[in-house]
Amino acid sequence: MSIVVSAVVIALVAVLAVLVYVTTRNAVTTGKSVSAKDFSLLDTSLLSRNISDKPYIAAENDRLQMILDPVSLGITLVDKASGERLESVHGTEEDKLNASWKGFLGSGVSIEFFNGDSPSLERADMFNHKPEVYIENRDDGFKATIVYEKLKIALDVIAELTEDGMKVTVPADSIYEGEQYRLASVYLYPFMGATRLGEEKGYMLLPEGSGALIDLEDNKGRFRAPYSKKVYGDNIAVDREISQQYNRPNVKAPEQIIMPIFGMAHTDRKIALLGIAEEGKYNCQLLAYPNGVSTNYNWITIKYLYREDYITQVSRSSGIRAAPKEGDFRDVGVKFTVLTGEKANYSGMAEAYRNYLVDNGIIEKKNTDYNIRLDFLGAESKEWIVMKTIVPMTTISQMETMLKELMEYGVKDILPTYMGWQKGGLSLSYGDNGYKVEEKLGSLRQLDTLAKELKDQGINLMLYQDFLLANTSRNYDTQSDIVKNLSKNLAKKLTNKRLYPYYYYLTPKRSLSDARKYIEKFEGTDLKGITFGSVANTLFSYFSGGNIYSRQETKKAADTMMEGFGEFSKAMIQPFDYMWKYADYYFDIPLYASNYNYVSREIPFLPMVLKGYMPYYADYANFEPNKNSFLLKMVEYGAYPSFILTWEESSELKDTNSSDIFTSNYDDFKSMVVEYYNLLKEISDKTDGTAITRHDIIADDVVKVQYENGVEILINYSNREFEYKQDMIAPQSYKVYEVN
Known part of the structure; x- marks a missing residue:
C-alpha cells in the first residue's frame, strides 16, 4: 500500500512540476525587451556572402586598423603607431583542445542555447553547428548576419571601428528563433587580447570590490574554476541565496560587481584593452578564465544573458530546473577601448572609464569637501x-x-x-x-x-x-506589494538572525x-x-500579475x-x-x-x-x-x-x-x-579634491599614489623600512609629498 501511495505522490509532483513550468514559460516579458522574430520569416535572399575567405582590412582610421577574418569573424586590432596587435581568435595544435573549445577559441562570436525543455546549456560558434555568414561591409566596419539553419537561430553582429577602439552590438530586432532551440546568451569577442600560459607579461582587471588583478603567468594547472559573477549582483528572480546558522558570525559575502567593465593589459608590449558593457549591461555576466581552467589561455569577457535556467519549486522541499520560454531580448553591446604607451595599465583604464562616464552623463563633479x-x-x-x-x-x-x-x-x-x-x-x-x-x-x-x-x-x-x-511581520498585498521570483514564490533576503530570519522585497x-x-x-x-x-x-527581475519584469x-x-x-x-x-x-x-x-x-x-x-x-x-x-x-x-x-x-x-x-x-x-x-x-x-x-592619476606597486607591500595636483603618497604596508626620495618610510606608515 505504501508503495502505491508513494507512486501517486511522485506522479502528482511530476504533474505539478509540468504545470508550474508551462505557466511560467508562457509568461510575458514586459518593458523594452522584445520577442525574437519567427525564424520562418527570415529572408536571406537580399544578403550577400563575402567574396573571399581571406582576412582583409575592414576599417581604418588615423590610429587603428581593423582586420576581419570572414570565416571565424575574428577581428585583429592593430595600433598603427607601434604595430602592436590585439587578436580575438586563438588556438594551436599544442593546446590539444576538444572540438567545442577549439571552435569557441577560434570564433569571434558564439552563442548558447536551450534545446527544447532541457535547462542545460549548449554552445554554438562559427565552426560548431556551421552557420551561414553574410557580411555587409561598411565604412567604419561591417555587419555580419549569422544564420544557424539547423538550430533555427539567427542574429546580426555589427562591428564599428572608433577613434579609441571598437564597438560591437547585437540589435534585439535582428534575432530570430524557431520552436525547438531558444537563444540563451551571446559572447562578443570573448578572447580579444587573450594570452597563452605565461607567454606575455601583464594582467586581467576584475571590477571585484574596488578592483583586482589576475597576473598573466603560467599557473601550472593549479586553478580549476573560473571567475563568474553577474554584473550588478545576483538576480533574486533566478539565483538562490545561501542560508547560514542563526546568530553565528556571517561569512562575509563576496563583493558585487558595481561597474560593467573588464580589462586586459599587456605590460611588456605596452598595449591594453578596456571592455565596457553598454547596451544590455543590466543582465550580463563577467567571466575570467586564468590559464589552466579548461584551456591554456587567459581570457576575460562579458556574456550577455537572454534567458536563464532557475529552480522552480514543485513541493515544499524539492524543485526542478527550468528555463522560461520568453527571453529578455534587448540590444546588447560592448565597447573596447585600446590604450597604449604609458596609459596601457590599470591607471589608464580607470582614467578611460571615468572619461567615458563623464562623456555619457553617468557621473559629474560633486562637492567633494571632506567630512x-x-x-x-x-x-x-x-x-x-x-x-x-x-x-x-x-x-x-x-x-x-x-x-x-x-x-x-x-x-x-x-x-x-x-x-x-x-x-x-x-x-x-x-x-x-x-x-x-x-x-x-x-x-x-x-x-x-x-x-x-x-x-x-x-x-x-x-x-x-x-x-x-x-x-515579514507586517501585512502586505502579496499580489502587488511583494516581489516573487520566477518560481512564483516570495523572494526573501536572508538575515542570519533569529528574530527576523528574512525580509521580503517590495515591488x-x-x-x-x-x-x-x-x-x-x-x-x-x-x-x-x-x-x-x-x-x-540591488537589481532584479521578478514575476508579478502574470508578467515577468x-x-x-x-x-x-x-x-x-x-x-x-x-x-x-x-x-x-x-x-x-x-x-x-x-x-x-x-x-x-x-x-x-x-x-x-x-x-x-x-x-x-x-x-x-x-x-x-x-x-x-x-x-x-x-x-x-x-x-x-x-x-x-x-x-x-x-x-x-x-x-x-x-x-x-x-x-x-x-x-x-x-x-x-x-x-x-x-x-x-x-x-x-x-x-x-x-x-x-x-x-x-x-590633495584638494583632485583626481588620482596613477597608482603603482613599487615594491612588495609598498604602493605610491599620485594626484592630479602633483601630491604623492607613499604607503609602506611592510614590516621593514623603505627608502624613497632619500627618506626612510617607517614600517606600517605613510608619507605625503606635497607640490613644491
Missing part, C-alpha cells in the same frame, strides 16, 4: 514574551549631545545619518510607510529643529531609509509609492537629506525614484554605477576584494574612477581588528572615515537584528573619531 561620516542608531526591536519591544539606543537629544561635544573637540566637518528613527526601530520599520518618529527617541519637531540647527552650521543631517526591504511599484509618501511627509521641513539602503545596490524595468523604477528626490541630498550604500549621477555621497566603498585564490593583488580602481568627482566613505572603522592597516587602506584609496555610534552599550542589541553591531558606544570611540578626523583631513586638504 567624517557618523551614523547614529536610534532604535531596534526585540522579542519580549509574545510581543516586540523597542530597544532605544540613541535618542535625538543624545545624538545632539554627541555632535556638539565632537564639534567642541574640533570635529566640525561631519556627515551624520540617523538610522532606526522610525516607529518600531530599524528592522521592524522596513515596509512601514507611515514615517513616524519612534516616540522613545523624541518627536518629528525635535528632529527637524536639530536638522535646522545643524544646517546653519553647514552640517546636513541624513535620515536612513530602505524603500526595498519589507519586514518597484510599491517602493515608488512609499517614496512619494516620504517626500510628502517631509515637505516644508529641513529634513532634506536621505541615505538610501538596498535600492541603490526585467532588471531594466527595475532600474527604470529606481531612476524615477531618484528623480523624485531631486532637492534632497542623497547618500547611497555601495551604489551601482548607473546610480552615481544621483548620488552626492558614496558609502561603504569596498577596500578589499573577495580574496579568490587566483587574484594576484587588489587595486583602488573604483577610487581612481571616483576621486575628485564624488566623496566616498569607507565602511565603519569600529569593527576593524587591525586598525592601523585599515587606516593605511583609507589613505591609499583616498576614502573618508566612517563610524557607527550609539549612546547605549552595544550589548543592548544582543537579541536584535543589529546584533552584529558589537561595539558602538560613543564614549569608547570619541577619541578615535577625533584622531581619524584630523589625520585624514590633513591628507584631504593637501
Whole structure:
C-alpha cells in the first residue's frame, strides 16, 4: 500500500512540476525587451556572402586598423603607431583542445542555447553547428548576419571601428528563433587580447570590490574554476541565496560587481584593452578564465544573458530546473577601448572609464569637501514574551549631545545619518510607510529643529531609509506589494538572525509609492537629506500579475525614484554605477576584494574612477581588528572615515537584528573619531579634491599614489623600512609629498 501511495505522490509532483513550468514559460516579458522574430520569416535572399575567405582590412582610421577574418569573424586590432596587435581568435595544435573549445577559441562570436525543455546549456560558434555568414561591409566596419539553419537561430553582429577602439552590438530586432532551440546568451569577442600560459607579461582587471588583478603567468594547472559573477549582483528572480546558522558570525559575502567593465593589459608590449558593457549591461555576466581552467589561455569577457535556467519549486522541499520560454531580448553591446604607451595599465583604464562616464552623463563633479561620516542608531526591536519591544539606543537629544561635544573637540566637518528613527526601530520599520518618529527617541519637531540647527552650521543631517526591504511581520498585498521570483514564490533576503530570519522585497511599484509618501511627509521641513539602503545596490527581475519584469524595468523604477528626490541630498550604500549621477555621497566603498585564490593583488580602481568627482566613505572603522592597516587602506584609496555610534552599550542589541553591531558606544570611540578626523583631513586638504592619476606597486607591500595636483603618497604596508626620495618610510606608515 505504501508503495502505491508513494507512486501517486511522485506522479502528482511530476504533474505539478509540468504545470508550474508551462505557466511560467508562457509568461510575458514586459518593458523594452522584445520577442525574437519567427525564424520562418527570415529572408536571406537580399544578403550577400563575402567574396573571399581571406582576412582583409575592414576599417581604418588615423590610429587603428581593423582586420576581419570572414570565416571565424575574428577581428585583429592593430595600433598603427607601434604595430602592436590585439587578436580575438586563438588556438594551436599544442593546446590539444576538444572540438567545442577549439571552435569557441577560434570564433569571434558564439552563442548558447536551450534545446527544447532541457535547462542545460549548449554552445554554438562559427565552426560548431556551421552557420551561414553574410557580411555587409561598411565604412567604419561591417555587419555580419549569422544564420544557424539547423538550430533555427539567427542574429546580426555589427562591428564599428572608433577613434579609441571598437564597438560591437547585437540589435534585439535582428534575432530570430524557431520552436525547438531558444537563444540563451551571446559572447562578443570573448578572447580579444587573450594570452597563452605565461607567454606575455601583464594582467586581467576584475571590477571585484574596488578592483583586482589576475597576473598573466603560467599557473601550472593549479586553478580549476573560473571567475563568474553577474554584473550588478545576483538576480533574486533566478539565483538562490545561501542560508547560514542563526546568530553565528556571517561569512562575509563576496563583493558585487558595481561597474560593467573588464580589462586586459599587456605590460611588456605596452598595449591594453578596456571592455565596457553598454547596451544590455543590466543582465550580463563577467567571466575570467586564468590559464589552466579548461584551456591554456587567459581570457576575460562579458556574456550577455537572454534567458536563464532557475529552480522552480514543485513541493515544499524539492524543485526542478527550468528555463522560461520568453527571453529578455534587448540590444546588447560592448565597447573596447585600446590604450597604449604609458596609459596601457590599470591607471589608464580607470582614467578611460571615468572619461567615458563623464562623456555619457553617468557621473559629474560633486562637492567633494571632506567630512567624517557618523551614523547614529536610534532604535531596534526585540522579542519580549509574545510581543516586540523597542530597544532605544540613541535618542535625538543624545545624538545632539554627541555632535556638539565632537564639534567642541574640533570635529566640525561631519556627515551624520540617523538610522532606526522610525516607529518600531530599524528592522521592524522596513515596509512601514507611515514615517513616524519612534516616540522613545523624541518627536518629528525635535528632529527637524536639530536638522535646522545643524544646517546653519553647514552640517546636513541624513535620515536612513530602505524603500526595498519589507519586514515579514507586517501585512502586505502579496499580489502587488511583494516581489516573487520566477518560481512564483516570495523572494526573501536572508538575515542570519533569529528574530527576523528574512525580509521580503517590495515591488518597484510599491517602493515608488512609499517614496512619494516620504517626500510628502517631509515637505516644508529641513529634513532634506536621505541615505538610501538596498535600492541603490540591488537589481532584479521578478514575476508579478502574470508578467515577468526585467532588471531594466527595475532600474527604470529606481531612476524615477531618484528623480523624485531631486532637492534632497542623497547618500547611497555601495551604489551601482548607473546610480552615481544621483548620488552626492558614496558609502561603504569596498577596500578589499573577495580574496579568490587566483587574484594576484587588489587595486583602488573604483577610487581612481571616483576621486575628485564624488566623496566616498569607507565602511565603519569600529569593527576593524587591525586598525592601523585599515587606516593605511583609507589613505591609499583616498576614502573618508566612517563610524557607527550609539549612546547605549552595544550589548543592548544582543537579541536584535543589529546584533552584529558589537561595539558602538560613543564614549569608547570619541577619541578615535577625533584622531581619524584630523589625520585624514590633513591628507584631504593637501590633495584638494583632485583626481588620482596613477597608482603603482613599487615594491612588495609598498604602493605610491599620485594626484592630479602633483601630491604623492607613499604607503609602506611592510614590516621593514623603505627608502624613497632619500627618506626612510617607517614600517606600517605613510608619507605625503606635497607640490613644491
